[in-house]
Each structure stands twice: as C-alpha cells, then as structure tokens.
Amino acid sequence: MIRACVPMALQIVIDDVGWWTAEDTSTQGGPFRTAMPRDHVPADYTAIIELGRRLNMRPQAAFVLCDWDRENILAKIPSATWMGNNWQNPHRNNPQLEEAADLVRTHPDQIEPTLHALGHEYWIDGLPTRAEWHDRSGQMRSADDVRRHLDAFGKILDVNRLGPFPTAFVPSAFLHRFGVADGGFAAILAEYGIRYLSTPWQRLFIDRPPEAPDFGFDAGILTVDRGNDACRWFEVDPRPNPDAFGGPIIGMHWPNLLARNPASNGEVVERWVAGLKPLDVRFDRLLGVNTANAFSQLVHHRWVELAVSDASVNLDWTRIAKVGGTGLLKTFFLKIQVPRPVRFSAENLRLLAVSEEIPGQWRLQLERPDSPPQGRITVQ
Numbered sequence: 001m002i003r004a005c006v007p008m009a010l011q012i013v014i015d016d017v018g019w020w021t022a023e024d025t026s027t028q029g030g031p032f033r034t035a036m037p038r039d040h041v042p043a044d045y046t047a048i049i050e051l052g053r054r055l056n057m058r059p060q061a062a063f064v065l066c067d068w069d070r071e072n073i074l075a076k077i078p079s080a081t082w083m084g085n086n087w088q089n090p091h092r093n094n095p096q097l098e099e100a101a102d103l104v105r106t107h108p109d110q111i112e113p114t115l116h117a118l119g120h121e122y123w124i125d126g127l128p129t130r131a132e133w134h135d136r137s138g139q140m141r142s143a144d145d146v147r148r149h150l151d152a153f154g155k156i157l158d159v160n161r162l163g164p165f166p167t168a169f170v171p172s173a174f175l176h177r178f179g180v181a182d183g184g185f186a187a188i189l190a191e192y193g194i195r196y197l198s199t200p201w202q203r204l205f206i207d208r209p210p211e212a213p214d215f216g217f218d219a220g221i222l223t224v225d226r227g228n229d230a231c232r233w234f235e236v237d238p239r240p241n242p243d244a245f246g247g248p249i250i251g252m253h254w255p256n257l258l259a260r261n262p263a264s265n266g267e268v269v270e271r272w273v274a275g276l277k278p279l280d281v282r283f284d285r286l287l288g289v290n291t292a293n294a295f296s297q298l299v300h301h302r303w304v305e306l307a308v309s310d311a312s313v314n315l316d317w318t319r320i321a322k323v324g325g326t327g328l329l330k331t332f333f334l335k336i337q338v339p340r341p342v343r344f345s346a347e348n349l350r351l352l353a354v355s356e357e358i359p360g361q362w363r364l365q366l367e368r369p370d371s372p373p374q375g376r377i378t379v380q
C-alpha cells in the first residue's frame with residue numbers, strides 16, 4: 001500500500017529589512033524602525049543569506065528603503081518620511097550600503113528583495129499615520145501618491161543596484177484591502193509586476209471572500225495568509241514558538257533573526273534552522289526554494305485532488321486550471337511513501353525530478369498541463 005500527499009510548502013518572510021538606524025522614534029513623530037538596541041550592519045544581511053543557504057531557501061527580505069536613498073529623492077515625496085520636504089538621508093554616504101548591496105547581489109538564491117515600504121508610515125503635515133499604503137480603516141492612500149511611492153522604491157533599488165522590481169509584497173503595518181471591486185491597490189501593484197502578497201488575514205480588510213481558507217487571487221496576485229508570527233516584532237535573539245510553524249509562512253521581523261552582538265547572529269540563525277529544517281522531510285510539508293514555488297505549492301496542496309490505489313496516484317487539478325493567478329507555477333511537488341525498490345512513471349504529467357528524501361519517502365517534482373486537468377503517477 002502506498003501513501004501520497006501534495007505537501008504544503010513553507011516560505012520565510014522577514015519584515016523591515018533595510019533600516020540602518022534601528023531606534024524606535026514613534027513617540028517623537030518618527031518611524032518605529034526595528035527597535036534593535038544597536039544599529040544595523042552588513043552582518044545582518046549575512047544572517048538572512050546564511051538562513052537561506054542552510055535551508056536551501058530564498059527568504060523574503062521585505063525592504064524599507066528610505067535609509068538607502070543616496071540622492072535624497074524622497075524630499076519630493078513629503079508623505080514618505082518624517083522630514084518631509086527637508087529630507088536628508090543621514091546614511092546616503094554610508095560605505096556599508098555598498099557592502100550590504102553586494103551581499104544581496106551575489107546571493108540571488110538566498111535572499112529575495114521584497115516590496116514593503118519607503119518610510120513604513122504615511123506622514124501628513126509632518127505627523128505620522130499608520131501606514132504607508134492604507135490607513136487604519138483600510139482606506140488606500142491617494143492613487144497618485146501610492147504610485148509616487150512605488151516609483152521611488154524602484155528608483156532607490158536601481159540606484160543601489162539591488163535587483164529588478166520585486167514580485168512579492170508585504171503591506172507595511174499589515175494594512176491592506178483584499179478584493180476591491182475596481183481593483184484598488186492590488187491592481188496598481190499588479191501593474192508594477194507584483195504577483196505574490198502575504199499578510200496576516202486576521203488584519204486584512206476584505207471586500208469579497210478569498211477563494212480558499214489561506215489564499216486568494218486579487219488582480220491576479222496570489223495573496224497568502226501569513227498567520228501569526230513566532231515572535232513579537234522587536235524581540236532580539238528570540239526562542240521562536242513552534243506553534244507558529246503550521247502555516248504556509250513563517251513571518252518574522254529582522255531583529256528576530258539577529259543577536260545583540262552581530263558576531264553572534266549565526267547562533268540565532270542556527271536556532272531557526274534547527275526548528276525549520278525537520279519540516280522539509282515531513283510527509284505533509286516541505287521548505288519552498290522561493291516565493292513562486294512555495295505559494296504555488298500552497299494552491300496545489302489545497303486544490304489537487306488525489307485518489308490513491310495500490311500502485312498508482314490519480315491527480316485532478318480541475319480547480320487550479322480555472323484560476324488566473326499571474327504567478328502561479330505549473331510545477332509542484334508530490335510526496336509518496338512506498339517501500340523500495342520502486343520506479344515511477346507519469347501520464348499527462350512531466351516528472352522533472354525524483355529523490356528519496358528519507359528511507360521509503362519520495363519527493364517527486366511534477367509539471368502539469370492546463371488540460372486535460374488529470375494525470376497519473378504509476379509506482380512499479
């Protein structure tokens with residue numbers, strides 16, 4: 001008898017990467033930043049890359065970019081920072097910018113620059129309001145200003161050569177509205193090439209129900225529930241709560257991956273690795289190699305119907321073939337438990353890779369056509 005499962009993949013999302021100053025100035029009209037007891041250093045980027053390397057993942061680094069504005073372009077967007085039109089980035093000549101940018105550039109498979117914010121909040125006449133993209137009642141900021149912010153985010157990425165505009169987005173302060181009839185913010189994000197969005201759904205404003213309990217499509221953007229984080233946002237050197245490892249996303253904030261002394265960052269990374277690595281070989285889970293892969297796998301996990309017999313697995317993806325997510329991949333993973341020796345063959349599916357991840361448990365990477373929406377794996 002064999003067992004089969006389309007496992008749920010996991011992606012890591014790390015918020016508020018990009019600040020150089022760490023101090024929380026929210027009580028003085030400034031941003032919260034990361035509230036670390038020290039400023040950030042290039043070793044804090046190495047921590048993300050090391051986490052990615054050890055887990056063979058590409059964690060999302062949800063960037064806040066105002067501290068990277070080398071040309072003070074944000075002076076033209078007074079809503080973007082606490083200094084308004086008087087914006088002068090104190091870090092614009094910081095040589096560590098180049099050092100950190102080089103780390104990001106040279107490790108494209110271990111860190112995924114992700115759209116988060118410029119200054120994180122939205123300043124009106126010099127006073128901060130939560131947050132940059134939507135207000136606390138779920139009202140989008142003016143479309144013109146939203147576009148100015150997105151353009152500036154892309155410009156700062158370009159100037160620092162931090163890669164193309166991201167395909168993934170995390171709303172700052174988790175303020176976002178799903179399913180707006182005229183498209184809303186999601187439609188604007190889609191114009192900029194965003195295909196994947198994640199946020200805790202208990203904080204989401206919803207105009208229409210999403211398609212599934214933990215994902216939905218909005219203007220083609222695959223929107224995924226982040227669930228609860230394993231730590232509080234300001235916790236440095238934390239003990240992550242494994243109860244938070246059950247969903248498709250491990251959400252955290254940058255300090256959660258770091259130590260007070262940057263030389264000890266590796267110890268914090270190791271603790272996360274020890275917690276997350278076992279998920280990769282669990283029958284019903286795996287670690288996604290990147291966002292496209294992990295979020296697409298979630299859709300397959302929910303919507304591929306399996307019928308298992310003694311020597312075959314029938315797969316039916318009729319529901320997936322009907323949706324139009326712009327970033328939805330046609331590749332996905334299937335796990336099969338069967339005693340050795342064994343050989344797999346596929347009908348109406350391409351078998352891209354097979355590996356025995358633990359004795360008697362196999363990981364198959366498959367590619368499906370849109371139609372017909374059924375296929376079969378035969379075990380011999």
Ligand SMILES: [Zn+2]
Nearest residue numbers: 015016172173
């Ligand atoms: Zn944030």
